[in-house]
Amino acid sequence: MLKDTQKQIDEWAQTLEEPYWPPLSQFAALSEEVGEVGRLMNHLYGSKPKKVEEANQELGGEIVDVIFAAMCMANRHGIDLDAEFEKKMDKCYWRDRDRFAKKDHA
Amino acid sequence: MLKDTQKQIDEWAQTLEEPYWPPLSQFAALSEEVGEVGRLMNHLYGSKPKKVEEANQELGGEIVDVIFAAMCMANRHGIDLDAEFEKKMDKCYWRDRDRFAKKDHA
Amino acid sequence: MLKDTQKQIDEWAQTLEEPYWPPLSQFAALSEEVGEVGRLMNHLYGSKPKKVEEANQELGGEIVDVIFAAMCMANRHGIDLDAEFEKKMDKCYWRDRDRFAKKDHA
Amino acid sequence: MLKDTQKQIDEWAQTLEEPYWPPLSQFAALSEEVGEVGRLMNHLYGSKPKKVEEANQELGGEIVDVIFAAMCMANRHGIDLDAEFEKKMDKCYWRDRDRFAKKDHA
Numbered sequence: 455m456l457k458d459t460q461k462q463i464d465e466w467a468q469t470l471e472e473p474y475w476p477p478l479s480q481f482a483a484l485s486e487e488v489g490e491v492g493r494l495m496n497h498l499y500g501s502k503p504k505k506v507e508e509a510n511q512e513l514g515g516e517i518v519d520v521i522f523a524a525m526c527m528a529n530r531h532g533i534d535l536d537a538e539f540e541k542k543m544d545k546c547y548w549r550d551r552d553r554f555a556k557k558d559h560a
Numbered sequence: 561m562l563k564d565t566q567k568q569i570d571e572w573a574q575t576l577e578e579p580y581w582p583p584l585s586q587f588a589a590l591s592e593e594v595g596e597v598g599r600l601m602n603h604l605y606g607s608k609p610k611k612v613e614e615a616n617q618e619l620g621g622e623i624v625d626v627i628f629a630a631m632c633m634a635n636r637h638g639i640d641l642d643a644e645f646e647k648k649m650d651k652c653y654w655r656d657r658d659r660f661a662k663k664d665h666a
Numbered sequence: 667m668l669k670d671t672q673k674q675i676d677e678w679a680q681t682l683e684e685p686y687w688p689p690l691s692q693f694a695a696l697s698e699e700v701g702e703v704g705r706l707m708n709h710l711y712g713s714k715p716k717k718v719e720e721a722n723q724e725l726g727g728e729i730v731d732v733i734f735a736a737m738c739m740a741n742r743h744g745i746d747l748d749a750e751f752e753k754k755m756d757k758c759y760w761r762d763r764d765r766f767a768k769k770d771h772a
Numbered sequence: 773m774l775k776d777t778q779k780q781i782d783e784w785a786q787t788l789e790e791p792y793w794p795p796l797s798q799f800a801a802l803s804e805e806v807g808e809v810g811r812l813m814n815h816l817y818g819s820k821p822k823k824v825e826e827a828n829q830e831l832g833g834e835i836v837d838v839i840f841a842a843m844c845m846a847n848r849h850g851i852d853l854d855a856e857f858e859k860k861m862d863k864c865y866w867r868d869r870d871r872f873a874k875k876d877h878a
Contacts, residue, residue, distance in 0.1 A: 456565055456627075459645060466652050471661040472819060478690035479818030481601045482810040484626070485697050488594050489807015491633070492800040495587045500797030501790060513637055518644040520590070520630045521562075527597070528623050531616075538624040539565065546572050555577040578713060584796035585712030588704040591803050595701015598694040606691030607684060660821075668777055668839075671857065678864050683873040693813045696838070700806050703845070707799045725849055730856040732802070732842045733774075739809070740835050743828075750836040751777065758784050767789040 456525075456535040463522065464529050474530040484523040490516045562631075562641040569628065570635050580636040590629040596622045668737075668747040675734065676741050686742040696735040702728045774843075774853040781840065782847050792848040802841040808834045 467473035474480065494516055496502040497509040528535050573579035580586065600622055602608040603615040634641050679685035686692065706728055708714040709721040740747050785791035792798065812834055814820040815827040846853050 455561070459562055462645075462649060466649065469662055471663055475814075475819040477605045478601055478694060479814055479820075481598060481694055481697070482690060482813045482818055484597070485594060485693070485810035486807045486814070488591060489804045489810065491590070491630075492587060492803035492807065495584055495800045496793075496797055496804070499583045500800055501793040510637075514634070514639040514641070514644040515647065517630050517634050517637075517639060518641060518648050521627050521641070522645075522648055524597075524623050524626045524630070528620070531619055531623075533620040533623060535620070535624060535627070538620040539568075539628075541621065542624050542628055543568060543572060556575055557577055581708075581713040584800060585708055585714075587800055587803070588707045588712055588796060591704035591799070592701045592708070595698045595704065598697035598701065601694045602687075602691055602698070606694055607687040608691075667773070671774055674857075674861060678861060681874055683875055689817045690813055693810060696809070697806060700803060703802070703842075704799060707796055711795045722849075726846070726851040726853070726856040727859065729842050729846050729851060730853060730860050733839055733853070734857075734860055736809075736835050736838045736842070740832070743831055743835075745832040745835060747832070747836060747839070750832040751780075751840075753833065754836050754840055755780060755784060768787055769789055 456539055460525055460529055460535060463525050467526070467529065474526055477527065477530065480523065480527045480530065484520065484527065487516065487519040487523050491520060562645055566631055566635055566641060569631050573632070573635065580632055583633065583636065586629065586633045586636065590626065590633065593622065593625040593629050597626060668751060672737055672741055672747060675737050679738070679741065686738055689739065689742065692735065692739045692742065696732065696739065699728065699731040699735050703732060774857060778843055778847055778853060781843050785844070785847065792844055795845065795848065798841065798845045798848065802838065802845065805834065805837040805841050809838060 464473075475483065491513070493502075494509045494513050497505045498513070525535070527533075570579075581589065597619070599608075600615045600619050603611045604619070631641070633639075676685075687695065703725070705714075706721045706725050709717045710725070737747070739745075782791075793801065809831070811820075812827045812831050815823045816831070843853070845851075
């Protein structure tokens, strides 16, 4: 349940004087975290001088930073991520069911 | 537990011929979703002509798209997001404990 | 000279009631444009259903949108992009001179 | 003329063994640079601990990095940015002429 993760973030955020940043500031933070993932992508798979071991170790942390930043935005807006995630999976299974090739079944 | 959400995504992904895109392609998809959130931010809080009701309705879906894209990257790399999230919360509570002002306690 | 392009943008911007958006709103707009480029990248080079011809036609416009958004930010902050560009090229030629492999010279 | 700037970048790029990175790698680099601008935005205008003087000094360099990365993509794809910029300005003046409030003229 994403709700549990949202709640853990909120419990921490509520200890702060300004639990959540203003939305456009939250968004800039999200973009910053995504840029960090981009940096690692280029060390791992792109044309940057390779630093594979370091980049692999950092990747999980940077991806969680993206999710954390996105969840802070969700919390600030009172968004129920489980309900939204359910809608997303429905779309994956149904609306987009012919969009990508499926595995063959004998 | 983020693991459950990761698993739900993986169950769907495994029905596809190419369960996960190559990393740099996953990253471009993540950036695209973040751009969609930016678009809504400007309709809600920025200088774009206001479309508040529509944008509010869409925001949850776009934030989930960001989380979904980030989790696809995590799945492709075998990342345990719960372990990473725990490290993140530890940092919030400990390493950054003096970084942001706390609420006063009487 | 980037100055000419900055000036052309400014001449247009000055016809508007709000010539430049607030910085965080400009930034969200920049991210949105970058997301558009990401979308095209995945149509051209990634795993999205290919729409090569359309995407190729749109790419120049989307890249210019990124540059335009970046220049609006520069204009709002009174940044002299030619001076900054000169510093950038100096760094390319000097500071990073051993960072990427050079072509061999006989 | 953006062409001159594109050409200066190309003259440098052509001294490298791999003048331009593959497109998805260029895109990740662009996102990384945009994330750097986002970081400064939050130091200047957001809720991050303020480092106004440093951030102001760095901003021009980070914005030029975005433009540089976008121009590398344009160069790799043979895009004539002046032609695209002209189309963009036409759109600003004509297609979007009623989109934003204009200054009053007596």
